[in-house]
Amino acid sequence: NAGVTQTPKFRVLKTGQSMTLLCAQDMNHEYMYWYRQDPGMGLRLIHYSVGEGTTAKGEVPDGYNVSRLKKQNFLLGLESAAPSQTSVYFCASRPTGVEEQYFGPGTRLTVT
Amino acid sequence: GENVEQHPSTLSVQEGDSAVIKCTYSDSASNYFPWYKQELGKRPQLIIDIRSNVGEKKDQRIAVTLNKTAKHFSLHITETQPEDSAVYFCAASAPSGNTPLVFGKGTRLSVIA
Numbered sequence: 253n254a255g256v257t258q259t260p261k262f263r264v265l266k267t268g269q270s271m272t273l274l275c276a277q278d279m280n281h282e283y284m285y286w287y288r289q290d291p292g293m294g295l296r297l298i299h300y301s302v303g304e305g306t307t308a309k310g311e312v313p314d315g316y317n318v319s320r321l322k323k324q325n326f327l328l329g330l331e332s333a334a335p336s337q338t339s340v341y342f343c344a345s346r347p348t349g350v351e352e353q354y355f356g357p358g359t360r361l362t363v364t
Numbered sequence: 365g366e367n368v369e370q371h372p373s374t375l376s377v378q379e380g381d382s383a384v385i386k387c388t389y390s391d392s393a394s395n396y397f398p399w400y401k402q403e404l405g406k407r408p409q410l411i412i413d414i415r416s417n418v419g420e421k422k423d424q425r426i427a428v429t430l431n432k433t434a435k436h437f438s439l440h441i442t443e444t445q446p447e448d449s450a451v452y453f454c455a456a457s458a459p460s461g462n463t464p465l466v467f468g469k470g471t472r473l474s475v476i477a
Binding site for chain 2: 292293295300302351352353355356357358
């Protein structure tokens with residue numbers, strides 16, 4: 253099993269550009285999460301999904317959209333990137349009935 | 365909603381000494397309290413967790429204690445080693461399976477050899 257993977261690993265965007273981050277898991281997990289990690293701010297939840305076809309807002313959803321069309325994939329979209337979205341983005345997943353979250357390796361995004 | 369405060373933000377200890385990291389939470393309904401370790405450039409990984417029906421849990425050199433009345437929980441690392449150097453995050457979540465974790469802001473632990 254590859255576990256949780258994220259694509260791409262690094263990306264540099266110009267202000268106003270758009271992009272999609274892909275999170276994929278091969279563990280048949282129901283729950284998936286997108287976090288951003290900034291220095292001194294910990295892990296802040298952007299959006300999450302409790303199952304295929306469902307999404308919900310987290311603590312910091314503004315400027316981001318998500319989709320969970322397939323159970324194994326959770327996409328995070330930035331429609332018009334801003335410098336404030338420079339961060340490291342982590343995806344995580346977990347199965348029903350288990351609280352432990354399994355994190356992906358992260359995507360480092362820089363918006364100039 | 366839930367709010368988790370974590371202290372200290374940085375902690376330096378000598379190798380072999382103990383380290384203690386403390387967290388408080390605001391929602392008395394929270395019942396699950398995990399600790400994640402994140403080494404430099406790596407992903408966070410669960411190291412230990414505790415539920416509200418348990419006061420203490422140990423796993424070799426690490427232990428977590430929970431005080432439900434005071435709404436705080438702590439991570440204890442004994443006989444620290446250089447490989448314990450990392451950022452540690454506490455978190456809390458409420459009983460519903462759909463309620464996401466809320467993380468503290470992290471503690472950077474440095475173990476000095």
